[in-house]
Amino acid sequence: MTQYTQKVNETTLKMPVALLQVGMFVCRLDRPWLGTPFLMQGFLIDNRETLQSVRALCSHVFVDPNKSLIQLRSPRERRRSRRETPEPPTLSPTVDRDMARLGLREVLPTYTRTLKGVKQALREVGRGHPLNPERLAGQVDECINALIDNIPAMTWLSRVKSHDDYTYEHAMHVSLLCMVFGIHCGWPRHEVRQAGLAGLLFDLGKLRIPKALLGKPTPLAETEWQLFREHPKWTRYLLEKSGFEQDVVMACYYHHERPDGRGYPVRKLGTQVPLAARLIHILDAFDAMISYRPYAQQRTVYEAIRVLYHGRNSQFDAALVDQFIELMGVYPMGTLVELSSGEVAVVIGQNHDARLLPKVAIIRDRNKNPVAEHVVNLKQLRDAEGKARFRVKSMLLDGSYGVYMQEYTRHLVLDASPA
Template identity: 30%
Template sequence: MLKKVRVFDLQIGMYVVDAGLSWMDHPYLYAEEGPVTSEEHIGRIRSEGFAEAFIETEKSRQGRQDVRVYDRAEVERALAEALLETAGSRSNKSVPLADELAAAHAAHAGSLTSLREAMDAVASGTSPDCQACQDASREVAQSVARNRDALVCLGMLSESGGYQVLHGVGVSVLAAAFGDYLGLDRRQVGELALAGLLHDVGKALTPRDVLEKQGRLSDEEYARVKRHPVESCSALSAASLPQHLLRAIAEHHERQDGSGYPRGIKGAQQSFFGRILAMVDVFAALTQDRPYRARILPDKALSVLFAMRGREFETSLLERFIKCLGVYPCGSLVRLTSGDHAVVSESNPHAPLRPKVTVVFDQDFKPIHPAVLDLSGKEGPAPAKPTEVAALVDHRPQGVNVRDHLAG
């Protein structure tokens, strides 16, 4: 499994993993993937100013190159031990996924348009139209109340619109879905969606060459990037947003251990909404293509978050987020232990590793007659041989249009 360690704790033979985190948010994270080969290697890492690294414990112990990054058994055990309180496991499938997709698409499109216009306004030095953003966020809240999976999968499958706008909408959708899962009321879910939508509007003032830089940021560039939470709040100051939303926006890069910015607050000093945005922001960034780094698949992204639990992120809140989303979120393409390929059609908060899937391709990606399979075994006839998810697969190289297999 993944483990985050201090550079001073690195040892020869440890296997460093590139977790996919942003240079802008983690400038002191060493991410050159491969084994630590010598004391000189460790000395070079230290001398270049790096402070932390992610290591793969299985590869480190055995030197193997074929170990999956995500340790399913470890996460499943942790989730089984986590609390299953009523407020943290609200079901919300009142409308079938296929029936909610059209409304979810409209809510997603409205969010894209309103955020793009807001960021254009900030870039030009004028006040953004927060009313349009509020209207779009209410639509998001209404959609996730009917079926969380519809908007979540559309958000994760969207690839056009520009990273900053797609990222803002992605955070908005995920924050709203998680808020609904936690049992927040419709107004609070809409507020979370709005805070997520607007959390990065200050980046409209950050130079593009800094935002899209391929390599490590200089100290001056990093200092410039760290201004964007405050600049987001300043840009929204005339919009009469509730103070707790401005606070959440200001805190979305803070961390529970005090390692975040801009103020370096820790623990209970970070608001509840701020804690949600901080966690969702990292997951959304990891699973979207960025100008300087390709996305990673959701299971690896969750393994990165899981390795940050108890330090940057509150353990109980993170475990609930994983339960809400599922290790294999709705819309994911997976390979089953049978060899067939399926699209995840419904997440399972009570068994995150066992979603409901629609089998649509054989092992060679040849289309087969669709068959719905509940991997938890709670619905439908039990299969002759137990079937599980073997791996998550990137749908893009296979030319698979996942949306075609969600409409039913």
């Protein structure tokens, strides 16, 4: 397959689906019409959904320029145009890095304030003081506003881990993911707020569990396990005492229930469990698996998602798991990866029409030595046959080859700060 359009006759151009655009008229496919979702033998691509459907089905199609709504050029015209006006390079590190930095710089203050609020709230509860629902709801609202403006940057921050503040960061990250999920699914704002609050507070009752038990590196004895399973009851007590909405309280209380009825504290089944509780159960497990904990092996994002997928219907709500996987994408932003070239990179952007070929910032060479950061869009790097030159070989754990997302994020934000 050639990378450019080919003129078949006076009225038809053979075109790779990668070059298709909204406004083009498709007169033939690369296969029989029968058995395809296109009922009419010839149609206008009038929206992105149709465009994506064609790209998913075919490798090339035939386009009628006369019936298209946009101007099409012959291969000779394209070559002449390229000589006169060179195409922009596939690498644009300055633009891409500035976009990533500015997004992070804008949302980082909100993230930091909310994380500080979580720490303060949990410490107050530890001293025997009630929580302030209005203050926490205000901080969650601030996060929602930031998410609406910049979901990728806030999602990026949920990838940032440290070894010192797991309890607080875990609550913050689960809350962020709850809000991202709710916004993605079009929930009403008050439901997104409730899920965000529950994501902050679902493990509040663990403050009543001995720290030695929470951080124990070996399996819990039966008596210890029974004590540990009391924490949802303590959470419910503390939240009701502080005057939180009942929907928030119940989302926290039931977040360890399972679809198969083998959860706790009351062994509820499936949809008997509130939606927000089922979501928190998934996000709690996901963030825990990709975090450093002294008593459990850290997993990559891919490994964690695989655990969620295999636990569908038994441990986790299947529909919510599927929606979460769709939301996160194959390679979420802020994920550390190794490329097929051997280079190490951070995922900084998605290509929704090429999910396996994200935008990445390369920060280690093939020998795993530090290099000057440069951004590439893997989707745009093609060989003469139009095939991707590089792909993601594997996901890496945070800290691999000396790359920590906490330090890398600080580097991005500092570089974005005005002089």
